[in-house]
Amino acid sequence: MKALQKASKFLSDYTSAVVIAIAVVTFLLPGLMGWVNYQLFTDMVGNKFTSQSMIIGIIMFSMGLTLTTQDFKILAQRPLDICIGAVAQYLIMPFLAFGISRVLNLPDAIALGLILVGCCPGGVSSNIMSYLCGGDVAFSVGMTTVSTLLSPIMTPLLVSFLASGTKISIKGLPMFVSIIETVILPIAVGFFLNYLWGKKKTFQNIQKIMPGVAVLGLACVVGGVISSQGANFFTSGVVIFAAVLLHNGLGYLLGYGAGKLTGMNTAKKRTISIEVGMQNAGLATNLATTTAQFASAPQSAVICAVSCVWHSISGTLIAGFFASLDKKREKAGEAQEAVLPEN
Secondary structure, three states: OHHHHHHHHHHHHOHHHHHHHHHHHHHHOHHHHHHHHOEEEEOOOOOEEEHHHHHHHHHHHHHHOOOOHHHHHHHHHOHHHHHHHHHHHHHHHHHHHHHHHHHOOOOHHHHHHHHHHHHOOEOOHHHHHHHHOOOOHHHHHHHHHHHHHHHHHHHHHHHHHHHHHOOOOOOHHHHHHHHHHHHHHHHHHHHHHHHHHOOOHHHHHHHHHHHHHHHHHHHHHHHHHHHHHHHHOOOOOOHHHHHHHHHHHHHHHHHHHHHHHOOOOHHHHHHHHHHHHOEOHHHHHHHHHHOHHHHHOOHHHHHHHHHHHHHHHHHHHHHHHHHHHHHHHHHHHHHHHHHOOOO
16 A cells, blocks of 8 residues: 555656656557547437546546545635636636637637637645745645536536637537536545545545546546547647647736736735646546537547646746746745854
């Protein structure tokens, strides 16, 4: 068990490296991750439930295992912060995606994929990044939880509204059902199990393994899309990469700006920056590849997959940047103390 926990910590610390490694290997050997796209069944609204859907469910289940009644008490005690975070999450990234798709004149399918990424909730790994950079972890968990719980309503609603300018018909019901199946139910089951057995030592040991499982799951989701769409990554030109970089980078910047505008302290500003900028692109990828109405726009899955890889990398980079600022300030403070005369 200790070996598994060490492995989980290693995977959590090197999320970006693991995701990139799987992506590169799968790009060279596409058949290696073909199993991720295996269809298990079709649900009542025509969505394909695949191995990838199951993996997303496991990632969300791991998030549910970390939630306690105390987390919800914290949400109740900090309604203003959470409200600001939720509004920023569902205003900045969706409309930023829409604006970028117009400015870059993206093809309809690629624009749809970028909008889908923007309309998804915050990524689970953002909690880890907030911790690493000295952010407000409770605020981070609260934002991720609320944006995820709102996603069955907000994601279909916003995608349907913002994608109305494309020639691709989008309906909210299939996405609503898919998010309930792959996000809300697994989180609810994880939370219930944690409520029942959270104080048991064996269960706590299992909880420590789940972050590593979530990282492997994210890598598999990326690998599955590259397996099916990798050959199309570079056929659309640099526009996909430019759109993803702009969307993600401006998301961090505007998220930080939202925190500054509302008078948040440094820890909260860092947290809201990361929460807004890092989307659950794994969920977007799953929706793009399994929801029936996206079948006519396969390129939408490509930009979702690129976002999935890049958000993991950029999250690590920005967390490292914030952490380096703290180290510089500490060194500057120590140097200043060293030159002060003793009383």
